[in-house]
Structures are given as structure tokens and as C-alpha cells.
Amino acid sequence: MQKTLIVIAGPTAIGKTSLTIRLARDYNSEIISADSRQIFKEMAIGTAVPEPEELKTVPHHFIQNVSIHDDYNASSYEHQALAKLKELFKVHDLIFMTGGSGMYIEAVCSGIDKMPNIKPQIREKASALLKNNGKEALQEILKKADPVYYSETDINNPARLVRGVEMYWQTGKPFSFFRKKQPRPRDFNIIRISLDTDRDVLHKRINQRVDQMVAKGLIDEVKNLRQWQNLVPLKTVGYQEIFQYLNGATSLDEAIELIKRNTRRYARKQLSWFRRNKVTSWFAPNEYESIKKHIDDAIRQEKTL
RNA sequence: GGUGCCAUAGCUCAGUUGGUAGAGCACAGGACUGAAAAUCCUGGUGUCCCUGGUUCGAUCCCGGGUGGCACCA
Numbered sequence: 001m002q003k004t005l006i007v008i009a010g011p012t013a014i015g016k017t018s019l020t021i022r023l024a025r026d027y028n029s030e031i032i033s034a035d036s037r038q039i040f041k042e043m044a045i046g047t048a049v050p051e052p053e054e055l056k057t058v059p060h061h062f063i064q065n066v067s068i069h070d071d072y073n074a075s076s077y078e079h080q081a082l083a084k085l086k087e088l089f090k091v092h093d094l095i096f097m098t099g100g101s102g103m104y105i106e107a108v109c110s111g112i113d114k115m116p117n118i119k120p121q122i123r124e125k126a127s128a129l130l131k132n133n134g135k136e137a138l139q140e141i142l143k144k145a146d147p148v149y150y151s152e153t154d155i156n157n158p159a160r161l162v163r164g165v166e167m168y169w170q171t172g173k174p175f176s177f178f179r180k181k182q183p184r185p186r187d188f189n190i191i192r193i194s195l196d197t198d199r200d201v202l203h204k205r206i207n208q209r210v211d212q213m214v215a216k217g218l219i220d221e222v223k224n225l226r227q228w229q230n231l232v233p234l235k236t237v238g239y240q241e242i243f244q245y246l247n248g249a250t251s252l253d254e255a256i257e258l259i260k261r262n263t264r265r266y267a268r269k270q271l272s273w274f275r276r277n278k279v280t281s282w283f284a285p286n287e288y289e290s291i292k293k294h295i296d297d298a299i300r301q302e303k304t305l
Numbered sequence: 306g307g308u309g310c311c312a313u314a315g316c317u318c319a320g321u322u323g324g325u326a327g328a329g330c331a332c333a334g335g336a337c338u339g340a341a342a343a344u345c346c347u348g349g350u351g352u353c354c355c356u357g358g359u360u361c362g363a364u365c366c367c368g369g370g371u372g373g374c375a376c377c378a
Binding site for chain 1: 330331332333334335336337338339340343344345346
């Protein structure tokens with residue numbers, strides 16, 4: 001029996017959670033979350049994790065099971081999610097994956113090339129070079145050490161430059177040696193569904209959700225994390241803005257407005273990511289019957305193949 | 306009621322000594338293989354309030370109107 005992963009992608013606040021829970025119940029299935037922030041134990045309100053009642057109705061995986069103090073990235077997620085899928089496919093033919101982190105979804109669907117971990121000292125050295133000598137210094141190194149990556153990547157983007165340089169320093173080999181970008185075949189089928197709706201509707205939902213987060217105690221949640229504000233997982237919309245407020249840089253009202261604006265921008269970037277995938281089918285979040293029909297048709301097609 | 310000032314992008318405003326206009330924010334699009342809710346790139350979206358006049362040509366100058374603000378009654 002061919003196993004199938006159904007991926008429900010969509011921008012933040014569009015209604016992925018409730019839609020996927022309903023689907024997973026109808027198909028008697030389970031849900032794998034592909035969300036780079038809901039995965040952290042310490043972050044709940046600001047990442048809009050599903051409510052306890054929702055989590056009870058259908059088994060969820062990768063919700064709040066890692067600490068912000070752990071090293072975690074898209075590659076860790078790929079391996080854990082694949083292992084979990086293998087386990088779940090022993091009892092289910094159909095598993096749902098939903099979340100807003102495009103890179104996490106791609107990691108599971110297509111895979112990320114295997115690469116060595118970077119030692120913290122090397123990472124710090126590369127960041128220090130960027131800070132002290134600017135991105136030009138990193139560009140110079142890459143130009144000589146890794147002309148392939150240098151010509152392919154966005155050399156204005158410090159994050160890309162640091163990555164290339166630290167990989168070279170760590171291994172003595174160019175980053176492009178590891179970065180093959182070869183999609184890895186999976187032993188399960190993938191059905192991709194993406195959600196979108198009118199922009200003003202989405203913006204309204206985002207604004208409401210942010211107000212709800214504040215009402216649920218976002219400020220207190222962020223206050224408790226204040227000493228960790230420089231950790232990467234906390235470089236997150238909803239947290240950075242409240243840190244700014246707690247640090248006296250903005251008023252609370254300003255911080256809340258900034259969260260709304262930055263969440264709108266985040267939603268736009270997510271959509272941009274999901275549009276890259278040309279095999280996905282697009283639906284509005286309220287088109288439940290059409291979505292179900294699409295899934296049933298896709299499964300039936302697979303069976304006849 | 307009188308006088309003065311203002312009216313240009315979604316918002317706040319700049320500007321054109323007359324040749325159909327540009328900043329910030331908002332917004333839109335894109336890139337992205339180990340931080341990805343990160344990081345980076347690109348884009349002005351417009352009856353220049355309406356209406357007459359002057360002019361080859363008016364968003365700009367002049368008259369009238371409408372709306373807003375301020376002050377005086």
C-alpha cells in the first residue's frame with residue numbers, strides 16, 4: 001500500500017490549524033507540524049500553537065518538543081520528521097503535515113544535502129569578520145575559495161556569505177562542494193495543498209490574532225524570556241517587538257502595531273515561498289469540500305497507477 | 306458673516322522660476338540548502354480637489370466654486 005503525505009501550506013493566521021484538524025479527523029490520521037517556531041517549548045502564545053482542546057482531538061507532532069537552548073535547524077527537522085513519518089506510516093496510509101515554514105516543508109519533501117556541523121568558534125569568527133570588516137571581506141574570501149557559490153548566491157546577503165565562509169573554514173572545501181541541491185526521492189507520495197485568500201481578509205485575521213495574543217498574555221510570556229532575547233529562536237515576530245517595548249525603545253501600542261505590520265510582511269514572504277512550488281493546488285481555507293475531493297481524487301489516481 | 310492659510314500616492318508631506326511629479330511610512334513582487342517568523346533584492350501604486358481664463362502647453366499663474374484649518378466678529 002502506497003503511503004501518502006498531504007502537505008497543507010499557507011500563510012500565518014489563514015486557518016491551517018482548524019482546517020487540518022478537521023481533515024485529520026475525517027481521515028482518522030495524525031498531524032506533523034512544520035513550524036520553525038511552534039516547535040519550541042518556551043514559546044506558545046506568540047507562535048499561536050494550537051489550543052489544548054485542539055491538540056486533544058488529533059495527535060500532533062513537533063509542537064513544543066524542543067528547547068530554545070537546543071541547536072535546531074531545518075536539517076534536524078528533516079531527519080526527525082522522516083523518522084516520525086516512517087513510524088506513523090506503519091499504522092496510517094495518510095498523514096497530514098501543516099505549517100508555515102517553507103524551508104521545513106521542503107526539507108521533508110525534497111531533502112537537504114548532508115553537510116558537516118559548524119563549530120561555534122568558527123561561526124563566531126565569521127560573524128566577527130562581518131561585523132569588523134563588512135561583507136566585502138567575506139565576498140573576497142568566497143570569490144577565491146568558492147567561485148561557484150559566489151556566482152550563484154546573493155552576495156549582498158550577509159547570512160549567505162557567512163554560511164559560505166564558515167563552511168570553507170571548517171572543511172577546507174567550498175560550500176558548493178556540499179551544496180548539490182539534489183532533490184532526494186521519498187518512498188511516500190506527496191500531495192500538496194496551499195491556502196490563500198483575499199489580502200484584506202488575511203490582514204484582518206492577522207490583526208485580530210495579534211490582539212488575541214496580547215489578551216492571552218503575550219507580554220508575560222515574552223517577559224519571562226527576556227534574558228534569552230538574543231537567542232536565535234527568539235528572533236521572531238511578536239517577541240522582538242515586545243522586547244523592544246520592555247527595553248523602553250517603544251510604547252506598548254507601537255510594539256503591537258509593529259507586530260501586526262511584521263506579521264503581514266511575514267505572511268507575504270510565506271506566500272512567495274509557497275508559490276515557487278508549481279505542483280501545489282491552491283484553495284481558499286473555507287473550501288473544505290473541494291479540498292477533500294481533491295485529496296480523494298489524488299489518492300484514487302495513485303492507486304490506479 | 307469677514308480675513309488668512311491649505312487641498313499632490315493608502316497616510317504624512319516635498320516639488321515643479323509653466324513642459325503631466327517624488328521622499329518616508331504603509332503596500333506589492335521576488336530570492337533563499339543547516340538562524341528560515343532569519344537574511345537579502347526589486348517596485349511608485351497618482352483625474353496633482355472641481356471649474357473657467359491666460360498660454361503652444363497649467364498640478365504650478367489669475368478668477369469662481371467646494372472642502373478643511375486658524376483667527377476676527
